Amino acid sequence: MRIWLTPQPALLGAVTVLEEAFGTYAMVSTKLPSRNMPDRFVKVSRIGGRQDDPVTDRARILVECYAKDTASVEHMCNTARAAYRNACATRVAGMWIRWYGNESGPVDFPHPGIVDRERWQFTADLWIKSNQLATPEPH
Amino acid sequence: MADEDVRFRWRDNNFYKMRSEPQIIAVLEAIGREVVEKANAQVEPTRGLEAYGMVSSQGARRPYGRWHVRVYTQTNAAKRYEAENNTLVRLTQEAAN
Numbered sequence: 001m002r003i004w005l006t007p008q009p010a011l012l013g014a015v016t017v018l019e020e021a022f023g024t025y026a027m028v029s030t031k032l033p034s035r036n037m038p039d040r041f042v043k044v045s046r047i048g049g050r051q052d053d054p055v056t057d058r059a060r061i062l063v064e065c066y067a068k069d070t071a072s073v074e075h076m077c078n079t080a081r082a083a084y085r086n087a088c089a090t091r092v093a094g095m096w097i098r099w100y101g102n103e104s105g106p107v108d109f110p111h112p113g114i115v116d117r118e119r120w121q122f123t124a125d126l127w128i129k130s131n132q133l134a135t136p137e138p139h
Numbered sequence: 140m141a142d143e144d145v146r147f148r149w150r151d152n153n154f155y156k157m158r159s160e161p162q163i164i165a166v167l168e169a170i171g172r173e174v175v176e177k178a179n180a181q182v183e184p185t186r187g188l189e190a191y192g193m194v195s196s197q198g199a200r201r202p203y204g205r206w207h208v209r210v211y212t213q214t215n216a217a218k219r220y221e222a223e224n225n226t227l228v229r230l231t232q233e234a235a236n
Binding site for chain 2: 045047048049062109110111112113121123
């Protein structure tokens with residue numbers, strides 16, 4: 001019998017990976033700052049994904065990087081991509097990251113409401129282990 | 140039995156034809172239509188023109204000729220909304236699942 005446990009909060013894992021990668025260099029959040037916009041910030045969203053089996057939740061994430069110049073924003077995107085790759089097979093915020101891949105981007109996609117910042121973004125899949133506590137009853 | 144010699148001969152032209160079979164096109168266009176309908180529900184038309192549109196065509200035979208369904212922004216309001224909300228990225232994910 002399959003045991004389906006509540007999946008881990010994948011977005012929290014996605015944010016934590018980037019918080020650890022950027023430190024104080026850039027703010028990482030799931031929302032845009034409403035005021036006092038920092039020079040550099042990153043918005044992370046979960047835009048889809050699926051869980052086909054009890055052991056892995058496959059989250060599709062969207063990472064939007066904002067900075068005042070193109071060189072910085074591209075560098076931020078690449079830092080984020082590398083951070084996710086290096087997070088594979090590690091524990092982050094209490095969850096195990098199995099895999100990262102299926103990237104699309106980064107692309108230059110300016111935000112019409114934030115004209116004084118460049119925005120580059122990419123999408124990718126982040127696989128989170130969801131069976132930490134799964135201990136099926138022995139038959 | 141173990142020594143039987145099996146050979147495959149791929150016929151690229153048949154793959155090309157298969158990619159333009161009506162059943163294949165119907166599946167792809169249904170996904171596209173779903174995305175367009177949901178996207179258009181979020182943005183008002185401009186002077187009778189729907190915010191998002193869709194085209195469906197076969198790609199170049201180099202050699203694959205994959206069938207493409209493309210959803211795009213048709214109005215300035217849609218372009219702005221798209222840039223603010225990443226609507227198509229979200230909806231295509233939803234439709235693909």
